[in-house]
Structures are given as structure tokens and as C-alpha cells.
Amino acid sequence: MTRAPQEPLTTAQQELYDWLADYIGTHRHSPSIRQMMQAMGLRSPAPIQSRLRHLQQKGWITWQEGQARTLQLLGDMVGAAGIPVLGAVAAGGLVTAFDDVQEHLDLAPVLETRGLFALTVNGDSMVDSHIADGDVVLMEPVQDPQRLRNGTVVSALVAGSGTTLKHFHRQGATVVLEAANPAYQPIELPAEQVEVQGRLVAVWRQV
Amino acid sequence: MTRAPQEPLTTAQQELYDWLADYIGTHRHSPSIRQMMQAMGLRSPAPIQSRLRHLQQKGWITWQEGQARTLQLLGDMVGAAGIPVLGAVAAGGLVTAFDDVQEHLDLAPVLETRGLFALTVNGDSMVDSHIADGDVVLMEPVQDPQRLRNGTVVSALVAGSGTTLKHFHRQGATVVLEAANPAYQPIELPAEQVEVQGRLVAVWRQV
DNA sequence: GTTCGGGCAATACATTTGTACCGTTCCTTG
DNA sequence: CAAGGAACGGTACAAATGTATTGCCCGAAC
Known part of the structure; x- marks a missing residue:
């Protein structure tokens, strides 16, 4: 299990990140910047570059410079295995209700061994x-x-x-x-x- | 759990596939053809193209034509979660020893939900x-x-x-x-x- | 008001990248 | 021996792609 230590995002950044997570989860590879551009309804790559740079600075994504489609999401490492752990549950009695995500269940470190x-x-x-x-x-x-x-x-x-x-x-x-x-x-x-x-x-x- | 129903490969094809599985498992994205070329110790992209085409025809890989680094392995879908299930074990008494892989444990279908x-x-x-x-x-x-x-x-x-x-x-x-x-x-x-x-x-x- | 950061458009450019084509070698199969 | 397939080297090229630059707009902060 890993934490997800990221800074908050603007709505535009969040929108891009969510779309990226969905795309990568579906296609198993990163889209190109111009694909992101189209998906966001933009007509210029510059805003995407800007958002990507911010997402990187805030620790949400990373990629290999100069290389096409090498984007990685850091939030939920595997994407597939990124399951939010909402909190503790049950016991014999009752425990308090959970409200928001505490950490992320990341099976990747184990499964990668x-x-x-x-x-x-x-x-x-x-x-x-x-x-x-x-x-x-x-x-x-x-x-x-x-x-x-x-x-x-x-x-x-x-x-x-x-x-x-x-x-x-x-x-x-x-x-x-x-x-x-x-x-x-x-x-x-x-x-x-x-x-x-x-x-x-x-x-x-x-x- | 999924099976891996593919045709047999030549040694060169197998070598490439193994390297791809390792690379993608590590980097989380597909390499470019010229990266494969270097990794295989070749000095021309043509042999890689040939191997990739054969791997595709035999049902091991797929990719989106014309788009960079969109390779996907079909063998063990997630790669990370491709853990061989060797057989049944234990009981109260002793069961026969396992010898070879029976199926693959694939957590992806569950984790993708x-x-x-x-x-x-x-x-x-x-x-x-x-x-x-x-x-x-x-x-x-x-x-x-x-x-x-x-x-x-x-x-x-x-x-x-x-x-x-x-x-x-x-x-x-x-x-x-x-x-x-x-x-x-x-x-x-x-x-x-x-x-x-x-x-x-x-x-x-x-x- | 002014400043600053985020967001968008447009354009340009050097690389990267997939793909095609040609010729050669090696090995297996018939 | 001949034929075919797989593999390799070399080269070429159009398209995809990451990246940089410039200018503009807008809203929040000061």
C-alpha cells in the first residue's frame, strides 16, 4: 500500500488527469499530447503542456522527456490496482464511518516481484x-x-x-x-x- | 484467471517478447522500435518490424498502426499480475508435486472493475x-x-x-x-x- | 489600479518514430 | 540442388510527436 502524497489540482488539471487515468486504464498506453488536446476540446498543444508540467510539479505524473507516449500516472501506480482504501471497518462492534480516502491499495510492489x-x-x-x-x-x-x-x-x-x-x-x-x-x-x-x-x-x- | 492461447514462437521472436514483457513491466509503457533494435543488438529496424508482425499474427501482441509506443502484450494481460499458478497444494495430507504451469493468476479483471x-x-x-x-x-x-x-x-x-x-x-x-x-x-x-x-x-x- | 499565475491560440522546428523497399545471408524443407 | 521462410543491414521518407515561443484573456491577490 502506498500513500498518494499530492498537492491539490485546479479543475482544468483535474479534468486532464481524470481523462488520462481513464484513457490509460482502457488503452494500456499513454495518449499523445495532441490526443489530449482533442479530448479536452482544445486547438493548441500549449495548454496541455502547461497542465502536464503542473501535474508533474505536483507529483501526479511523470514521463521521459523527448520520448513519445511515455506518460506515467503516479497517483495510483498501476491504474488497475489503484483502489482507494476508505478506512477501517467492522470489528465486533461498530466503528465510525469513513468519509474520504485514506490511502491507496497498491498491489503492484508485490505483483512486480x-x-x-x-x-x-x-x-x-x-x-x-x-x-x-x-x-x-x-x-x-x-x-x-x-x-x-x-x-x-x-x-x-x-x-x-x-x-x-x-x-x-x-x-x-x-x-x-x-x-x-x-x-x-x-x-x-x-x-x-x-x-x-x-x-x-x-x-x-x-x- | 486467463489462459494464454498462442502459437509457438521462434527463438528470436521469443527473445523479443520476453524483453518486451520485462521492459513494459518495468517502464509501464511500450518501447519504440529503435529501442527494441538496440536492445536486441541490431543495427536496423527491419528485423524488429518482422518479428513484431509475426508476434501479432500469432496473437501475442497488438498495437495501433502509425501510433508510437502503443504496443500491448496479449499473453498475460497485465504483465504485473501475470503470476503462474503452479498447482494445488497442501491439504491435510500431502498431494502430488506440481511440475508445470497450469494457468495464470490474473487479478486484472477484478482490479479493473x-x-x-x-x-x-x-x-x-x-x-x-x-x-x-x-x-x-x-x-x-x-x-x-x-x-x-x-x-x-x-x-x-x-x-x-x-x-x-x-x-x-x-x-x-x-x-x-x-x-x-x-x-x-x-x-x-x-x-x-x-x-x-x-x-x-x-x-x-x-x- | 497593478501584478501574477493559469489558461488558451497559433505557429514553428528538430527529433522521434512507424513504415516501406531492396539486397543479402542462413537454415530448413522438399 | 532448389525453394521458401526468417533474420539482418542499409537507406529513405512522410507523419507523428515533444517542445519552445509569442501574444492574448481572465480572475484572484495585493
Whole structure:
């Protein structure tokens, strides 16, 4: 999640920014200055240049000088993933109503991490860690299993058996794979029989 | 989640496509043909044109003719969210190891839905529905509360109180907001005192 | 009033950029 | 061997494009 630390805009600037966000969200690439000009109903590129310069100074956009169609929106980095986080909600009781945007949910930093992979969860052995059957877990490849902290959720390949999602614990030369469900017994194995494949980064559940 | 239904590529085409995916993922905009030329170590734009044409014919890319830097990758739509789903994992016991990519996790369709907003969960009233304290829930605005199915998870604004995340039930003119935690009592209210703001679309938990 | 900044129009210009054309080489397929 | 496709180099050109400059208008601030 990232903040959106920008200064306020004039109506003309806001109008351009909104149109840019919509255009880029639809076309997946930046328009040219003359396209913006037409969309704003103008007949000269100068006003667009001016607005762009102001949007840049105020930290809303950026681009590579001299290069065509290299505009980037900074407000909601991905555009697609720019979802406003309106506030805290629920509890047991009731919390105060939210009114305006507090920050922006930006999944990009996570999703951009190279090498990430995802697994579909099958079964209920991790329910007490709030990972349910059918959830998709995003995993980060683990280079050095020695540096894993005990308790980390990992996907591990057990020699001759299969892959499982469990809490990881190391006890000397032994590795314990512990479920988050009292119905399942911890699996205790020599370290060399367990290949840790990935570390849990995020849980995604689509309803 | 989307498939990637494309014809096979030659090594040169694959090399270009991979570089494009990396470049666009990093810079968020398409490079120019001459930038591709340099990146591929070539000294003429013609080979790039050729590769691009083939990539287009095989359904991997597209662009708007005559317009600079309007290239789009079709393979994994967002690029950033193109995370391979390797297979099912865990259960109580062990499942077979995965070997190759089965499908791609594509968050774009969800994240592109206009009007989505997110809320930070505060409290443990929904733990039995695997929504934990600190999770971020993605909500879709609800236009017509009449069409909500009973049991749907909604964020609701209770008149004079605040916003809460609960299971939604309608009983005639009465609305029942039910927690997923036996420690909390259902809230029963006249329908006009409850304003349903959004419907749960997805749960995101970053570790 | 004066000043200053934002916004618009018009014009100009050097680059960038997509595209086309020609010829060559290399490899695979028949 | 011949034929075809893919790839590469070189060149050329019209159009698209970013950018700079000048002048004008308007409203807010002083």
C-alpha cells in the first residue's frame, strides 16, 4: 500500500488527469499530447503542456522527456490496482464511518516481484491461520532455507510424497511442518528430506 | 484467471517478447522500435518490424498502426499480475508435486472493475469466514440492496453508529447483520436503518 | 489600479518514430 | 540442388510527436 502524497489540482488539471487515468486504464498506453488536446476540446498543444508540467510539479505524473507516449500516472501506480482504501471497518462492534480516502491499495510492489508463483490451496489444514480451501496463495521462492524464521508459512516438497503448505519450524537437523488445524499432526522429518519451495507472501480469495 | 492461447514462437521472436514483457513491466509503457533494435543488438529496424508482425499474427501482441509506443502484450494481460499458478497444494495430507504451469493468476479483471474500494478489517468478528484482523477486503459498491442474496458478506452503515462487515440477511422488513464469530450477537434492525455500502469481492492479506 | 499565475491560440522546428523497399545471408524443407 | 521462410543491414521518407515561443484573456491577490 502506498500513500498518494499530492498537492491539490485546479479543475482544468483535474479534468486532464481524470481523462488520462481513464484513457490509460482502457488503452494500456499513454495518449499523445495532441490526443489530449482533442479530448479536452482544445486547438493548441500549449495548454496541455502547461497542465502536464503542473501535474508533474505536483507529483501526479511523470514521463521521459523527448520520448513519445511515455506518460506515467503516479497517483495510483498501476491504474488497475489503484483502489482507494476508505478506512477501517467492522470489528465486533461498530466503528465510525469513513468519509474520504485514506490511502491507496497498491498491489503492484508485490505483483512486480519477479519469480512469484501462486498455488491453489486444497484442504483445510491451515484454517486456523485463516487460509481456507480454494484460496490462492502467492509464494516467493526461497533461496536459502537456513534463513527462514520459525513459524513462517511455506510450501514444502517432502521427499517422495508431495507438496504441502505448513508452518515451518527448524529444530537442529530436524524440520517440523506444522498445520494450523488441531486435526492434523505435525510432520517431523530430517532436514534433507524437505525442500522448501516458497514463502507465503499474500493470500488472495476471490468471492 | 486467463489462459494464454498462442502459437509457438521462434527463438528470436521469443527473445523479443520476453524483453518486451520485462521492459513494459518495468517502464509501464511500450518501447519504440529503435529501442527494441538496440536492445536486441541490431543495427536496423527491419528485423524488429518482422518479428513484431509475426508476434501479432500469432496473437501475442497488438498495437495501433502509425501510433508510437502503443504496443500491448496479449499473453498475460497485465504483465504485473501475470503470476503462474503452479498447482494445488497442501491439504491435510500431502498431494502430488506440481511440475508445470497450469494457468495464470490474473487479478486484472477484478482490479479493473470500476468503483471498487477497499477496507481494512478491524477486529475478529469474521474470523470464522476466514477474514482476519488486518486483512484488506475489496468491496464492490451495491446499487440495489434488494437483490443481495442472504449470506453475502457486506459492509453496512448502521444509522447513527458506524460501518461494519457482516453477513447480510433479510427477513421481510428487517435486516440481520450476522458476525462469523459466536462471541458476537447478530444485529437485527429495520431495513431503513441499514445502508449497505458494498459487497465482498475478494480478500487480500499481505504477509 | 497593478501584478501574477493559469489558461488558451497559433505557429514553428528538430527529433522521434512507424513504415516501406531492396539486397543479402542462413537454415530448413522438399 | 532448389525453394521458401526468417533474420539482418542499409537507406529513405512522410507523419507523428515533444517542445519552445509569442501574444492574448481572465480572475484572484495585493
